[in-house]
Structure formats: structure tokens, C-alpha cells
Amino acid sequence: MMDFLNMGGYGFYVWSAYGVTALAIAAELASLRARVRAAEKLARMDKR
């Protein structure tokens, strides 16, 4: 397990790259979800 995380001494670079990519995808999906929710809420308000 430690060997895997260590990545032959390149762990910092590999996990910085993968970690920030995961954060970027999470951030895009979260902002997307918020935008969809807000748009649906407005559309529902118009209905009433």
C-alpha cells in the first residue's frame, strides 16, 4: 500500500495531478447541479 502511494518516489506529483483533477470534476459537477436546481426552481415558480 505504501509502495503504491509512494509511486516510486513520484507520489507527490502523481497524486497532486490526480487529486486536483478529481477536485476539478467535483467542482464542475457541483456547480452544474446548483445551476440545474436553480433553473428548475425558477421554472416551478413561474408555473404558480
Place this chain on the structure above:
Amino acid sequence: MNLYQFSSPATFYPVAGRLAPWFAWAAAICAAAGLWIGFGVAPTDFQQGDAYRIIFIHVPAAWMSMFVYIVMAFWSVIALSFNTRLSAMMAQALAPTGAWMTFIALWTGAFWGRPTWGTYWAWDARMTSELILLFLYFGVIALRNALDDPRRADRACAVLSIVGAVNIPIIYYSVVWWNTLHQGASVSATGSKMNTIMLTGMLVMSFAAWFYAIAAVLWRVRAIILERERGSAWIAALPGLARA
């Protein structure tokens, strides 16, 4: 079947909603398979050690950053030529995903470059033109936010997107035209210089990036349709909005 009916936001809205989850699942499955190949199957590189494993996200993200721009410019041409609302909405929906892909390509490239070349960043032609791509995406997004009239923003953003497309061949051929720190293409239409397992992992991750981008853009275009078609009768009649 009349394909033109899908150019209407009212028709496309439910279609996008049905398609998006399929693409999201395909992305998740490809990403899981690609990461398994990338970390479990592919061997350590004899020159770069394990640092090379960054390319499993770097190359797909870099490809997508350019491809999303081309698609955005394509929909911009259609929007300008035929004045179709949905084409402009598609272009609008693509910009943020393209910007994220560009950011990921630049970030992962830096963390690959540091152990491999000894530097996070160099002002070479490939990296500089990719950074300009990020600014082009930011410019398109900012221009839209600056204009209150959506139809006017459609036209302005379309012109900017089309003019900015000149940067795409510059990025792609930068490693051929100039002497760059960034290496030339390892994979091209005529073949690959890569180990088969490494190449497979990279291609599977590329499919993941494709499917992810498609799912994200379909979800975003639904939000954009709701935002921009607000008040129209078909939205009031949408059954899905009745709940909650």
C-alpha cells in the same frame, strides 16, 4: 424521422435529460477501467518511472480541451448562419466544460513536467498556446456574462469563438512548427510510439473524458434551456417540474 425537430429546445430538453445519465455511467465505467489499467496493469516506465502515469489524464484532457473548442466553434458557425437558438445554447453549454478540461491539461502537465523536465512551467509554444486557449474560454464566458441580451450575446460569443479557433491548429502543430520543450505527438492518425498497454489505458481514459464531457454539456444545456426559455408555454407544461 425528422432530425430537424431536435433543433427545437422544447424537443431537445427531454432528449438531453434521457441521454445524459447514460453518458455519465459510460464515463464512470471507462474511468474505472482506465484507472485500473493505468495503475494496476501498465508497467512502470523505464525512463520516467511512475511519473508517466499522469499522462493517463493529461493527454485525454488536452485532447478534449481542443475538441470541445472545435465543437463550440462549430455550433457558433451554425448559430450565426441559421440563427438557431439551440445551436447557440450548445455553444454556451460547452464553454465551461472546455475551460475545465484546459485547466486539467495545464495542471497535470505541470506536475508531469516537474519530475520529467525539471520545471513546472516553460513559456514554450505548446504550453503558451494552451494557456491562451484557457483565456479564450474565459473570454467567451465573460463576454456572455457582460451582455444582458442573450441573442446579442449569442452573436458576440459566436464571433469570438470562431476567431479564437485559429488557436487550435497552433496548439496542435506547435510541437512541429517550433522547437518546444514539450515533446511531439506520441499518438497520431498514422500510428503510435507507445507501449500497447499504456496506449490502451490512455485511450480508455479518453473515452471516459468524452462521455463525461457529453454528459456535463447535456445537463448544462438543459439548465440553459430552462433559464432562457423561461415563461414559455412548453416549460409550464413540463410534467417533471410539478413535483417538489
